[in-house]
Amino acid sequence: MNYLERIDDYLNGTLSLTEQKEFEDEIKSNIELQRELELTKMSNLVIDAALKEDLSATIKDIRGSSAEVKRTPIRKLWIPLSVAASIAILIGIVLPSWNSVDHYAFAQESYATYQPNFSGSRGPSVDQANVISLLSKGKALEAETILRTEKPVDTYLLGHSLMMQGKFKEALIEFQNNQQSTDSSQEIQMASEFYLALCLIGIGDSEKGQAELGRILNNKNHSYSNPAEKVTKRWSVEN
Amino acid sequence: MGRINYTNQEIINMIQGTVADRNQALRWVCAEDKWQLSAKKKILECGVPLHDLEDVIQDSLTAFTFNILKKKFSGNSNLSTYYVGICRNTALKKIRNSSNYSSEDELLKLQADHYNQLEELEDEDQLKGLVSSLFSKIKEGCQKILRLYAAGLSMVDISEEMGFQNVQSAKNQTKRCRDKVKSLISADPELFNQLRRWI
Numbered sequence: 001m002n003y004l005e006r007i008d009d010y011l012n013g014t015l016s017l018t019e020q021k022e023f024e025d026e027i028k029s030n031i032e033l034q035r036e037l038e039l040t041k042m043s044n045l046v047i048d049a050a051l052k053e054d055l056s057a058t059i060k061d062i063r064g065s066s067a068e069v070k071r072t073p074i075r076k077l078w079i080p081l082s083v084a085a086s087i088a089i090l091i092g093i094v095l096p097s098w099n100s101v102d103h104y105a106f107a108q109e110s111y112a113t114y115q116p117n118f119s120g121s122r123g124p125s126v127d128q129a130n131v132i133s134l135l136s137k138g139k140a141l142e143a144e145t146i147l148r149t150e151k152p153v154d155t156y157l158l159g160h161s162l163m164m165q166g167k168f169k170e171a172l173i174e175f176q177n178n179q180q181s182t183d184s185s186q187e188i189q190m191a192s193e194f195y196l197a198l199c200l201i202g203i204g205d206s207e208k209g210q211a212e213l214g215r216i217l218n219n220k221n222h223s224y225s226n227p228a229e230k231v232t233k234r235w236s237v238e239n
Numbered sequence: 240m241g242r243i244n245y246t247n248q249e250i251i252n253m254i255q256g257t258v259a260d261r262n263q264a265l266r267w268v269c270a271e272d273k274w275q276l277s278a279k280k281k282i283l284e285c286g287v288p289l290h291d292l293e294d295v296i297q298d299s300l301t302a303f304t305f306n307i308l309k310k311k312f313s314g315n316s317n318l319s320t321y322y323v324g325i326c327r328n329t330a331l332k333k334i335r336n337s338s339n340y341s342s343e344d345e346l347l348k349l350q351a352d353h354y355n356q357l358e359e360l361e362d363e364d365q366l367k368g369l370v371s372s373l374f375s376k377i378k379e380g381c382q383k384i385l386r387l388y389a390a391g392l393s394m395v396d397i398s399e400e401m402g403f404q405n406v407q408s409a410k411n412q413t414k415r416c417r418d419k420v421k422s423l424i425s426a427d428p429e430l431f432n433q434l435r436r437w438i
Contacts, residue, residue, distance in 0.1 A: 004414070041438040043420040044389075049370040050382070051308070051389035058300045062265050065298065130289055141272065142292065145279040151343070165272075 107202030140164035168202030194224035
């Protein structure tokens with residue numbers, strides 16, 4: 001076994017106890033081996049640092065591209081979806097989950113259209129202001145992270161952070177919680193009703209969603225009656 | 240389209256596998272909301288300001304991958320718990336390095352932490368500078384071989400990744416490249432002395 005192999009085995013801890021002892025004894029009396037061991041340690045350190053740099057760059061690229069994918073607006077997804085649908089019709093295949101995809105996309109489209117203008121809002125606390133700022137930049141996961149660490153949880157903003165990520169089922173629960181809360185203003189409660197209806201459509205329960213929108217439409221003083229009417233009309237056109 | 244769920248062992252195998260497998264595992268980890276949400280919660284709980292959150296995640300992912308490659312993960316905990324633990328340590332290191340740090344308790348916790356397997360280098364930036372300068376003197380092919388070698392790839396895998404005709408070529412080339420690094424260090428007494436403080 002040559003020097004380098006022995007040094008590698010020693011540094012990797014793969015020598016037996018006897019071999020290790022023999023090697024350490026040899027180091028004490030062999031200056032050349034001492035130098036080689038030191039150089040190997042340095043070289044390994046340098047190579048490991050280069051590997052870390054390389055990993056860091058790769059991770060940066062991957063994170064950058066996944067953030068891009070997450071930010072892709074649903075509008076852009078309509079093109080591949082419509083192409084897929086056309087192909088399916090042409091070859092006579094009925095997509096088994098087409099209905100659920102339609103509900104989901106419809107709710108996402110509607111949310112993108114009637115999303116509140118967070119950029120103009122200001123929260124009462126620093127954290128809430130941070131959350132609003134993140135939501136206005138579309139950084140929903142970060143907003144969700146902060147909101148979940150807060151007590152009591154701002155169910156309304158949490159609902160929005162979840163909706164932005166397309167998590168309609170979870171968002172629905174938060175808007176329901178918000179409606180049961182006595183702390184929310186009437187304005188927020190009305191907004192919750194509208195977004196709750198979109199969540200219901202998003203999870204495929206369009207009947208209940210339409211019923212909720214109908215309730216909003218029946219209330220002439222409801223601040224979301226206009227978007228509720230537009231969503232209802234669009235729904236009937238598309239279905 | 241459904242998302243693939245990998246087991247801990249599958250993720251470890253992918254990270255320790257070929258470059259393509261490793262990248263696939265990293266894409267999975269980066270997109271795993273449960274992991275990322277827990278990590279971000281933990282980092283923010285440590286007191287890292289929001290504007291540093293992404294940096295801490297980036298450094299933590301690098302350390303996590305590096306530790307898996309170097310087989311530093313003992314397997315005593317869930318892989319996601321391990322990742323969140325690394326995020327916590329990175330967050331505490333970040334706070335410790337900032338001038339506003341005030342909690343001695345957290346520092347003590349950091350020292351005693353089970354997951355504290357990250358290198359405690361005093362000045363990583365300086366090392367990065369030295370490495371970058373040294374690597375610029377090495378041919379690109381050699382740089383790639385050295386990274387594959389550092390990632391723990393077998394000579395068979397290095398041979399495949401590099402497109403060598405046989406394993407012996409991989410062995411010879413790896414040795415040649417390692418010798419090149421040593422000769423560069425050896426030829427520069429200042430660099431030699433600087434590196435000595437880290438070994």
